[in-house]
Amino acid sequence: MSDAKRPRLGDPQEDVCQLAHRLLSQEGVRKLLCPELVEDVLACSVARGVVMYPEPEKKREARAVPVTLTPCPLPASSFRAAEELAADFHSLMDKVCCDLAWLREALAKTAAMDLICRKLLEVCDQAYNSETGKEPSGDIRLHIMRNDFMFDLQRDPDLAMVQIELNMMAASFSTHCQDLTEAQRYALTKFLGILEPKLGYARVAAALEAAMPRSPAAEKIAEAMALAHEAYDARWQKIGLARAVLFVSTEDEKNELDHRKLELAFARKGLLCLRRSLPGLAGSALRPLAPAEGRRTSVKKPMALIVEGNYEVAVAYFRSGYWPNHFTDGAWEARTMIERSEAVKCPSAPAQLAGMKKVQQLLCLPAELRRFSGEAAATAVAKTFGRQFDPSEEAAKEAVEAAKAEPGRWVLKPQVEGSGELFFDEDIPRILNSRSKDELAEFILMERVRPPTTPSAVLDAAGSAVVRDAVAELGIFGTFVADGDRVLCNEARL
Amino acid sequence: MSDAKRPRLGDPQEDVCQLAHRLLSQEGVRKLLCPELVEDVLACSVARGVVMYPEPEKKREARAVPVTLTPCPLPASSFRAAEELAADFHSLMDKVCCDLAWLREALAKTAAMDLICRKLLEVCDQAYNSETGKEPSGDIRLHIMRNDFMFDLQRDPDLAMVQIELNMMAASFSTHCQDLTEAQRYALTKFLGILEPKLGYARVAAALEAAMPRSPAAEKIAEAMALAHEAYDARWQKIGLARAVLFVSTEDEKNELDHRKLELAFARKGLLCLRRSLPGLAGSALRPLAPAEGRRTSVKKPMALIVEGNYEVAVAYFRSGYWPNHFTDGAWEARTMIERSEAVKCPSAPAQLAGMKKVQQLLCLPAELRRFSGEAAATAVAKTFGRQFDPSEEAAKEAVEAAKAEPGRWVLKPQVEGSGELFFDEDIPRILNSRSKDELAEFILMERVRPPTTPSAVLDAAGSAVVRDAVAELGIFGTFVADGDRVLCNEARL
Structure with missing residues (x-):
């Protein structure tokens, strides 16, 4: 206990390296992989809700999410580098979202081939035009992102971290990552303590506390959500209905329980949440909104989004709407109505478009990148471009x-x-x-990208634990909130 | 949000009564019971790990614990009364544990009929005798209890709360209660907010925060566990092995996930935990212990409990060992060895015996009660005796x-x-x-006891939500730690 907090011998940093070394060798992982470790990681992660619905209509039957039983060590410097780049990446993406004219031109050819791109551009046309007086740059903007990187052995070490994609839409598994980390740290502490008798349990515990920090991703996402909700509350007069966060999901969502843990994190911030599918929102309505006292708006007819006559949506949080079959009957009409409303959208149609691979490719061109980014930021983020x-x-x-x-x-x-x-x-x-x-x-x-492989313990189809070579992808969750040109939050945490 | 914290209208206490009133009528609960509430409570509680293993060998497949979807309101005064009595109840039970001679006599006839009682008395004989120099009163004692009450309509209102039993052994569901409360509070806030438009969402949220406080049961249990572990560390010199909390469970435990959530709470206190079955401990060993510097002991040959040569058990926490089929091959030998060791036992054999119904019946006799309790405490606890x-x-x-x-x-x-x-x-x-x-x-x-019935929403066998008349039992979790005659903690929290 007190030992675990204050190791008296050895350098924790050295201890971390020694433990990482074991996790980087096939033999080291195999030695670790006793049935007790497998049970500990599985049962502790199930107890923390790292589960999914194999049959989404059966809300009582859950199954463990397929996870690696052991983590893949990465240099701490990579984590820090990715975190340090986050604010620049977020600002860049926010600026892209705000430049609809550029997005329209950039995506013209993609739209011809890709239905969702085409429809989202239509949604933008209907929501942001001279008649509505709406512009993305004037809106409250909430981005919940996950920036994914891999490490390329072929590149100069300074450039080894390559951005794979920045997810603007439905960045998932934030709660599961958090909970799995806790289960893995716990099990590793137990078993590395035995395998490394010279370090002993207390130093192993201290080293793993340092190497596998508690992730506040869900809390950070909830904070950003609450900020966006507050910004909405400050902008618009009440119309006598409860204000809510709308989770837009599909009916047959297997990953509902990751959403639910976020929903509970939002509830702890005092937010009210609804879950609806896009087709289920077809009956929603718009109702006029008036600016709050002392506030002005350039929107010509600001509208509240009303669900089932009972709720005014302050934030529409899309965990669905990126895949053609999410858009059945009435779904595009609902999507358009949401965009037209003053509800904060996460992502808005422009933000979802900004996350398309075509945009990522264009931003690799220095001239395009500099359009949205200062010189220092452009140089920093471009280092990670493939x-x-x-x-x-x-x-x-x-x-x-x-x-x-x-x-x-x-x-x-x-x-x-x-x-x-x-x-x-x-x-x-x-x-x-x-x-x-x-x-x-x-x-x-x-x-x-040619990333190094790391031995990783997983369960095979029959449920037996095996050691396989795996490739690590580093996902950095980030949040950004702005009210017009005022940035309220721009943060990255794992 | 800020509204939820500071309701500006109405008296929260009155709001609570209004909401409780709805939950106390069949019609009120039925109105609340929409499919969305059922899904919210189920999915949010599964996400919080309120699950069990229907087939304990399949560690990936979990099922929702059968729960009530709506809570049964009880007067806040009953909760407070039960909490206020807790310290007296705990001290009483601890004093009973320490009087082995009395327990032996009290349980002589029961032992003739009940195998577990008889064997536990034998365990006591072997562990606590003049040869070992061990006495329960000199040991470190950790009690994790749940005191269960019901309300009797036939009794004088002042005496309406009747103690059903005080569980000294394997008091379970502390983590599930905590997590279910969160899921229920969240869902109720949503739906009572709609059903009570005059109160509105913010006041409903504030009232439910007050009426359904967050339960710190798991954290309190972890604190007591850490205190007992520290007391062991302070008493005995290290022998070069990692010190651990031993969860004694069965191999086919369906409720493992409630244990696992506690285990993670213990891990957050820096404790190392093992799960073993009693038969699985047959190969454990005793190894001599020496008192820590400056400490003395009246135990003649103090012994550490060593598991698999790797761990020294600081606390043995029994979640198994109260049912005849928990004792297969070698289990009683293991149980005896644990009792003989200096590991803190929760419960010790005397504490488990003190929890037997025969003891509860004897304590209803004023002369017996006064043997262990001061006058004021005896009067207070006796009011709840049936x-x-x-x-x-x-x-x-x-x-x-x-x-x-x-x-x-x-x-x-x-x-x-x-x-x-x-x-x-x-x-x-x-x-x-x-x-x-x-x-x-x-x-x-x-x-x-003739308790009032309360309408309660549950799922029937087919999985449909129905409203049934249910009977509320109030379980108060409590913790007590003493090192010899020094009481380190005596607390009750729901």
């Missing part, structure tokens, strides 16, 4: 030829969010050769 | 005849903990008539 190309463009000709010749060095990514469907190897020349130039606007061609 | 009798005794003759004549006014309880098997109505005369006097020592005959 080489990427729009295969529908003339400028990508050389890269397209290179990818056909050596497909193993490339990856072809469709625009659609969360598809998980990336194309590698022989699929790349097949697609590049069989599609027209315009059709290729559906994809981004990215130089493949 | 009338109970040992049907094997001559003194119970009148009560036995009354129970045969009017069985509906009585209940017959076996000694065994957690059996759940109580006998009512026609079973009572059948048993009383068919068993010999000695055989009846297996039971306690208690006057039946």
Whole structure:
């Protein structure tokens, strides 16, 4: 106890390295992987709600989320570097969201190929125009993001961290990461303490406390949500209904329990939450809003979003709406109505568009990046950019030829969010050769990252624990809130 | 938000009464019981780990614990009264534990009929004797208890709260109660806010915050556990092994996830925990201990309990060992070894014996109660005693005849903990008539409590939400730690 807090021997930093070393060797992980560790990690993470609904209509039956039983060590400097870059990345993305004219032009060809991109641009046209007087830059903006990085062995060590994508939409697993970290830290402390008798339990505990800090991601997200809600409350007069956070989800969401833990974190901030699907919101309505005393607005007919006559939506938080089958009957009408309303959208249609891979590719071009970023920030974030190309463009000709010749060095990514469907190897020349130039606007061609592999203990299909080589991806959760040009919060925490 | 914290209108106490009134009527609960409330309570409680293992060997598959979807309101004064009595109850039970001679005599007849009682007395004989020099009063004692009460409509209002039993052993569901309260409070706030438009969401939220306070039970239990561990550390010199809390459980424990949440609360206090079954501890060993510098002991050969050669047990926490089938091969030998060791036992064999129903019945006799309790404390706790009798005794003759004549006014309880098997109505005369006097020592005959029923929303076997009349039992978790005659903690929190 007191020992765990104040190790009297050795340098904690050295202890951390010694423990990380064990987790980086196949043999080290295999030695750790006793049945008791497997049970401890599984049962403790289930107890912390790291579960999903295998059949979403059965709300009583939960199953453990497939997780790694042991963490993949990464240098602490990478975490810090990613955290330090976060504020610049967030400001950049916020500036992109606010430049609708640029987004329209940037995404014109993508829209022709990608339904969601096209429809979101239509939503923008209807919400932000001279008739409504609405502009993204004048709105309250809430971004809840996860910036994903990998490490490339082929690059200069200074440039080894490569941004894979910045999720503006439905960045998930924040609560599960938090809870799994607690379960893993606990189990590792127990078993590394035995395997490293020279360190002993107390020093192992102290080292792991330092190396696996408690993640405040859910609390930070709740704080940002509460800030956005307060900004809405300060802007608009009450109309006599309860104000709520609207979770937009699908009916058959397996990951509902990650949402629910966030919902409870929001409730602890005093926020009222609703869960509705996009089609379930078709019956919602708009009702005129008046600015709060002493506040003015350039919006011509500000509207509140009213759900079922009972709730005024202060923040619409989309955990659905990035995949074509999320948009069944009436869903696009509902999406448009939400955008038209003064409810804070997370993400707004412009923010969701800003998260598209085509935008990421364009921001790799220095001139485009500098449009939205100061020089220092542009230099800092650009260091993490991989080489990427729009295969529908003339400028990508050389890269397209290179990818056909050596497909193993490339990856072809469709625009659609969360598809998980990336194309590698022989699929790349097949697609590049069989599609027209315009059709290729559906994809981004990215130089493949060659990350180091780390041994990682996982359960196989039969439920047996095995050690596999895994690739670590570092996801940094971040939050940003602005009220017009006033930034209220811009934070990154794991 | 700020509204929720500072309601500007109305008296929160009145608001609480208004809400409680709704929860006390069948119609009120039925109105509340929309599918959305059912989903919110289920999903939020599953997300908080209010789950069990339907098949304990499958550590990935969890199922919601069967819970009431709506709480049963009880007067706040009852909660306070039960909390105020707690310290006296705890001291009383601790004094009983320390008087082994009295326990031996009190339980002599019960032991003849009840295997666990008999074996625990044997464990006491082997651990506490002149050869070991051990006495319960000299030990570090940790009690984690749950004192259960019901409310009797037939009694004088001042005496309406009747103690049902004080669980000294494996008091469970502390974490689930905590997490379910959070899920219920959240859902009630949402839906009572709609049903009570005059109060509105903010006042409903404030009233429910006051009426359903956050329970710190798991944290309080972890604090007591850490205190007991520290007392052990202060008493005994280290022998070079990691010191641990031993959770004694069964292999097929469905309620493992309640244990696991406590385990994580212990881990947050820097404690190392092991889970083992009693038969799994058969290979454990004792190793000599020496008092820490400046400490003396009257124990003749103090022994550390060593598990698998790797761990020295500082506290053995029994969540198993109260039911005959917990004691398979080697289990009693292991139980005896644990008692013989200097590990803090929760409960110790004397504490487990003190929790037997026969002891509760004897403490209803004023002379016996005063043996362990000062006058004021005895008067206070005795107010909550129901009338109970040992049907094997001559003194119970009148009560036995009354129970045969009017069985509906009585209940017959076996000694065994957690059996759940109580006998009512026609079973009572059948048993009383068919068993010999000695055989009846297996039971306690208690006057039946007639509690008010409260409408309560539950799921039926098919998973549909229904409103049923339920009976509320109030369980008050409490902790007590003493080092010899020095009391380190004596607390009650829901």
